[in-house]
Amino acid sequence: MISVKAAKDLISENITRLAPVVINLEQASGYVLAADIYARFDIPAFRQSSMDGYALKFADCEKELQLIGEMAAGTSTNLTINAGETSRIFTGAPLPDGADTVVMQEKITRTGDKITLQDTNLKSGSNVRGIGSEIAAGALAMEKGDLLSPAAIGFLAGIGITEVSVFPLPQIALIVTGKELQKPGEALAFGQVYESNSYSLAAALKTEGIADLTVYEADDDLNILQNVLQTALDKHDLVLLTGGVSVGDYDFVIEAAKRCGVKQVFHKVKQKPGKPLYFGTYNQKLVFGLPGNPSSVLSCYYNYVLPAIKVLSLKSNPVTEVQAVLSHRYNKPAGLTHFLKGKYENGKVSPLGAQESYRLSSFAQSNCLICLNETQENFEAGETVTVLILPQ
Numbered sequence: 093m094i095s096v097k098a099a100k101d102l103i104s105e106n107i108t109r110l111a112p113v114v115i116n117l118e119q120a121s122g123y124v125l126a127a128d129i130y131a132r133f134d135i136p137a138f139r140q141s142s143m144d145g146y147a148l149k150f151a152d153c154e155k156e157l158q159l160i161g162e163m164a165a166g167t168s169t170n171l172t173i174n175a176g177e178t179s180r181i182f183t184g185a186p187l188p189d190g191a192d193t194v195v196m197q198e199k200i201t202r203t204g205d206k207i208t209l210q211d212t213n214l215k216s217g218s219n220v221r222g223i224g225s226e227i228a229a230g231a232l233a234m235e236k237g238d239l240l241s242p243a244a245i246g247f248l249a250g251i252g253i254t255e256v257s258v259f260p261l262p263q264i265a266l267i268v269t270g271k272e273l274q275k276p277g278e279a280l281a282f283g284q285v286y287e288s289n290s291y292s293l294a295a296a297l298k299t300e301g302i303a304d305l306t307v308y309e310a311d312d313d314l315n316i317l318q319n320v321l322q323t324a325l326d327k328h329d330l331v332l333l334t335g336g337v338s339v340g341d342y343d344f345v346i347e348a349a350k351r352c353g354v355k356q357v358f359h360k361v362k363q364k365p366g367k368p369l370y371f372g373t374y375n376q377k378l379v380f381g382l383p384g385n386p387s388s389v390l391s392c393y394y395n396y397v398l399p400a401i402k403v404l405s406l407k408s409n410p411v412t413e414v415q416a417v418l419s420h421r422y423n424k425p426a427g428l429t430h431f432l433k434g435k436y437e438n439g440k441v442s443p444l445g446a447q448e449s450y451r452l453s454s455f456a457q458s459n460c461l462i463c464l465n466e467t468q469e470n471f472e473a474g475e476t477v478t479v480l481i482l483p484q
């Protein structure tokens with residue numbers, strides 16, 4: 093049995109980032125760029141008015157000006173203004189040749205086609221967006237590793253980009269094992285339990301933008317499990333299994349993985365919940381055997397699976413580690429790291445009830461996991477402990 097830290101280190105050492113893919117910009121929200129992007133054009137591509145008003149030569153701003161025409165946004169015809177002339181102009185329109193400044197329409201007096209300015213703050217170039225003032229052709233627009241936020245998607249669209257190279261999100265398979273599992277909504281026969289692990293994991297993955305999860309079901313039978321696992325390994329980047337990793341006569345995950353050629357990296361971690369956690373690799377694919385108890389599944393997901401997914405896709409881990417003051421004393425035996433469901437608020441954390449690994453009732457109310465280290469037995473109220481804040 094290895095420590096939590098050793099397990100995390102071994103997972104890190106065995107992850108290879110997924111190869112970049114090129115996708116349409118419309119599909120790229122939330123991905124991380126796999127290559128730098130350079131601007132192909134000057135943006136704006138022309139001198140552009142930022143106000144509705146009048147375009148003029150700044151040198152003429154104290155003269156009465158003759159109105160000679162109009163420039164509207166999207167116009168394809170140009171105008172030239174000479175000394176003593178002005179043109180009507182609207183926000184987003186190109187400046188006419190010869191103009192260098194725009195005065196807002198609220199700051200002029202107009203009599204027929206004659207304009208006089210009342211804008212003491214006007215400067216040469218006022219209300220004009222210069223060519224390339226957003227970005228110049230050839231300049232670095234965004235860098236490899238940048239997250240494609242909604243603003244980034246809009247920025248790239250605005251500079252004419254249609255496709256981006258990104259680190260893909262992994263294609264994930266989940267195999268739920270167990271003869272006792274029944275679908276919620278169906279009647280429970282004697283000995284059956286409702287299958288909930290695929291629900292919690294699908295929900296957790298959806299929070300990370302991963303909606304494409306394939307769920308397989310496997311009975312407690314070695315041959316069936318081996319076949320399902322082989323299919324999942326062939327089709328997916330990451331395979332999660334729940335249940336069947338312990339020592340019972342019907343726990344076949346370890347053997348099925350071995351038969352499929354998965355290289356075992358570790359089995360069993362000094363932790364509660366989730367002690368029988370299994371991790372292996374198959375070529376560059378990752379296999380996590382999550383202990384079947386619903387609370388163990390989620391605790392292992394936040395501690396190991398989610399950080400691994402983030403490394404695969406070069407994203408930052410949304411599980412943040414903070415130090416917090418423990419509200420109550422808590423005792424545990426030495427030997428295992430405990431991850432307690434807790435409630436964190438303003439630097440203080442309280443362990444919740446229902447800590448047993450088969451229970452999710454308090455996990456459903458929690459916003460964090462309190463990490464109580466392996467060797468320590470007694471934790472006093474007021475003591476500082478490490479807390480993992482969970483993405484909600």
Ligand SMILES: Nc1nc2c(c(=O)[nH]1)N[C@H]1C(S)=C(S)[C@@H](COP(=O)(O)OP(=O)(O)OC[C@H]3O[C@@H](n4cnc5c(N)ncnc54)[C@H](O)[C@@H]3O)O[C@H]1N2
Nearest residue numbers: 268270286287288289335336337338343367383384385388
């Ligand atoms: N003799 C020992 N027995 C057990 C040990 C041990 O060290 N020695 N470890 C215990 C611990 S700790 C855990 S955790 C479990 C893990 O067992 P498995 O991974 O083999 O999981 P199962 O036995 O298949 O299931 C455990 C529990 O979870 C329920 N379950 C399973 N899948 C689902 C699902 N998809 N949805 C809802 N509930 C599920 C299942 O019915 C069991 O109640 O082993 C202990 N035993």
Ligand code: MOO
Nearest residue numbers: 365366367388449
């Ligand atoms: O390691 Mo288990 O998840 O405590 O029941």
